[in-house]
Amino acid sequence: MAAHAGARKLGTELAALQAASGISVENPAMVRTISPAMSQQKNLLIFGDNLRWLKDASVFPDECVDLIYLDPPFNSQRGYNVLFKEVDGAPSASQIQAFDDTWQWDEDARDRLDDIEVSAPGHSAMFAYLVQMTVRLVQLHRVLRKTGSLYLHCDPTASHYLKVVLDAIFGTRSFKNEIIWQRTNVHSDSKTWSKVSDTIFFYTKSEKFTWNPQYGALAEEHVASKYRNKDGDGRQYQLSDMTSPNPRPNMMYEWKGHASPPNGWRYSRETMADLDKQGRIWYPDSKEKRPRLKRYLDEMPGTLLGNVWTDINPINSQAQERLGYPTQKPLALLQRILLASSNPGDVVLDPFCGCGTTIDAVETVNRESGGAKRRTWIGIDLTHLAISLIKNRLGRFTPPARFEVMGEPTDVRGAEFLARKDRYQFQYWALGLIGAVPWTGEKKKGADKGVDGVRYFRDERDAASKTMLVQVKSGHVKSGDIRDFHGTIDREKAVMGVFITLEEPTRDMRMEALDAGQYFSPGQQRNYPRIQILTIHELLNDPDGAPKPRCLAMPPTVAADTLKQAPAARSAAKAAEQGDFLE
Numbered sequence: 001m002a003a004h005a006g007a008r009k010l011g012t013e014l015a016a017l018q019a020a021s022g023i024s025v026e027n028p029a030m031v032r033t034i035s036p037a038m039s040q041q042k043n044l045l046i047f048g049d050n051l052r053w054l055k056d057a058s059v060f061p062d063e064c065v066d067l068i069y070l071d072p073p074f075n076s077q078r079g080y081n082v083l084f085k086e087v088d089g090a091p092s093a094s095q096i097q098a099f100d101d102t103w104q105w106d107e108d109a110r111d112r113l114d115d116i117e118v119s120a121p122g123h124s125a126m127f128a129y130l131v132q133m134t135v136r137l138v139q140l141h142r143v144l145r146k147t148g149s150l151y152l153h154c155d156p157t158a159s160h161y162l163k164v165v166l167d168a169i170f171g172t173r174s175f176k177n178e179i180i181w182q183r184t185n186v187h188s189d190s191k192t193w194s195k196v197s198d199t200i201f202f203y204t205k206s207e208k209f210t211w212n213p214q215y216g217a218l219a220e221e222h223v224a225s226k227y228r229n230k231d232g233d234g235r236q237y238q239l240s241d242m243t244s245p246n247p248r249p250n251m252m253y254e255w256k257g258h259a260s261p262p263n264g265w266r267y268s269r270e271t272m273a274d275l276d277k278q279g280r281i282w283y284p285d286s287k288e289k290r291p292r293l294k295r296y297l298d299e300m301p302g303t304l305l306g307n308v309w310t311d312i313n314p315i316n317s318q319a320q321e322r323l324g325y326p327t328q329k330p331l332a333l334l335q336r337i338l339l340a341s342s343n344p345g346d347v348v349l350d351p352f353c354g355c356g357t358t359i360d361a362v363e364t365v366n367r368e369s370g371g372a373k374r375r376t377w378i379g380i381d382l383t384h385l386a387i388s389l390i391k392n393r394l395g396r397f398t399p400p401a402r403f404e405v406m407g408e409p410t411d412v413r414g415a416e417f418l419a420r421k422d423r424y425q426f427q428y429w430a431l432g433l434i435g436a437v438p439w440t441g442e443k444k445k446g447a448d449k450g451v452d453g454v455r456y457f458r459d460e461r462d463a464a465s466k467t468m469l470v471q472v473k474s475g476h477v478k479s480g481d482i483r484d485f486h487g488t489i490d491r492e493k494a495v496m497g498v499f500i501t502l503e504e505p506t507r508d509m510r511m512e513a514l515d516a517g518q519y520f521s522p523g524q525q526r527n528y529p530r531i532q533i534l535t536i537h538e539l540l541n542d543p544d545g546a547p548k549p550r551c552l553a554m555p556p557t558v559a560a561d562t563l564k565q566a567p568a569a570r571s572a573a574k575a576a577e578q579g580d581f582l583e
């Protein structure tokens with residue numbers, strides 16, 4: 001109830017929020033330091049809270065981005081209860097970490113509320129969510145170019161509240177569409193109308209915006225009924241009228257024994273001759289009837305798309321592109337948005353980039369469209385897991401995707417700070433340094449002891465992939481750790497292991513690792529250490545960096561016809577086969 005009251009009040013309070021946050025949406029007099037990365041049109045992968053980064057005008061000056069897609073953490077099945085649960089209610093164990101981090105009533109949310117100087121109409125998570133989203137959307141509006149567009153992906157749990165917020169920030173005239181994406185099929189056990197769709201709001205900053213119409217596949221029935229004719233080579237076509245709808249005296253001529261239609265032909269004699277030469281004119285069996293134009297199915301752009309999208313499947317367990325990130329969106333969805341609302345040379349921002357679908361879409365579209373001008377991307381995420389996954393995901397591109405990482409530890413002190421702050425985030429980050437992904441073997445009961453990550457590789461053509469286990473230590477280390485790790489490698493039938501440590505290893509540890517022996521790679525015909533100890537210092541100073549640092553000794557992956565993905569992407573895909581990372 002309180003949350004509903006909050007949402008009602010919100011619309012009228014937003015102007016106050018804008019004023020109090022010190023950012024006038026209409027005021028262009030913000031600091032205008034052009035960020036070096038921006039001015040050089042570099043792709044940027046940024047770790048951290050997007051609000052902190054967005055507010056930094058040296059990274060994000062005014063009007064520096066052409067397209068924004070945001071998909072804030074939200075789970076439609078649990079979200080409603082989670083968002084409306086009062087703070088003194090029982091905590092929900094099933095919430096994902098990032099959701100917890102961002103949308104709770106903490107000091108930050110309270111400060112924001114003080115900023116807008118409204119009395120909190122009930123401290124529900126929904127209100128916190130809207131407050132936190134509002135400050136971010138104000139910033140996103142600021143960084144968007146005048147010709148830019150913003151797409152906000154959410155679901156019906158909060159879409160109506162978010163639209164009020166967006167209307168207040170962008171203005172109601174800037175609202176262009178509510179896109180309904182059917183993301184699943186009807187559930188037979190639903191007690192109400194099955195909830196099968198997500199909502200994507202499309203706003204532009206002005207009336208002069210980039211727009212490239214998009215087309216979907218033609219319906220099968222349409223193809224079957226209209227394109228019934230086939231050329232000798234199998235090309236399907238339909239026939240269309242070649243007569244002019246209005247009188248055109250200069251187009252009245254006899255064509256190959258066929259008299260001029262009363263209004264003349266649609267085409268000049270020269271164009272007719274050209275069409276005829278290309279075999280595009282169909283001739284009837286009688287001179288009394290009229291020739292017609294062949295329209296080939298393979299030349300049709302498809303059906304012009306509207307705001308209801310039913311033709312893009314969600315990422316299911318069989319999907320090729322599935323990485324195991326629970327909220328991963330389909331590449332096709334992002335490609336559609338990208339192609340419709342951006343052009344080569346544009347900058348695309350995803351401030352909640354997750355496992356990097358938007359980034360992948362930009363890289364893919366750039367490569368498909370060729371040309372010297374490319375789109376540039378910026379992705380921000382709060383978890384090192386996401387940042388590591390994106391690095392791995394980008395590893396599949398050839399030539400490699402070029403990007404700069406910001407906000408990650410760059411030296412041992414930074415790594416120590418991260419380890420103290422959050423052991424798990426440190427672990428995710430460290431795994432990313434060697435292109436490994438989190439170990440999901442814990443589903444096999446009790447089998448996860450001493451394993452934090454894994455990297456799969458295939459060093460023999462047509463042989464099964466092999467496993468390299470990873471253990472990450474941020475605290476004190478001793479030789480017993482290496483002995484235990486050795487046991488784990490044997491138990492899990494892995495061929496190699498990497499022990500990553502923040503602390504320098506002792507001589508005994510090095511000896512213990514040497515005693516573990518070697519792995520002989522049949523593909524490479526050479527030995528590799530069965531256990532390697534790598535320090536964070538070594539990894540950070542490695543000139544190669546993830547996902548194939550020079551200090552990591554492992555066999556290169558053998559290219560096989562059946563293997564379309566690069567090793568890093570396969571690691572993620574293989575991990576995904578075992579289950580989702582965050583489940």
Ligand SMILES: C[S@@+](CC[C@H](N)C(=O)[O-])C[C@H]1O[C@@H](n2cnc3c(N)ncnc32)[C@H](O)[C@@H]1O
Pocket residue numbers: 048049050051071072073074098099102325327328329330351352353354355356357358380381382383386
């Ligand atoms: C729904 S997921 C996005 C999924 C993404 N569209 C994809 O296809 O992979 C939301 C992401 O936002 C991130 N996130 C949550 N709060 C954030 C914040 N304040 N700043 C940056 N990222 C945040 C989470 O870590 C999560 O990866």
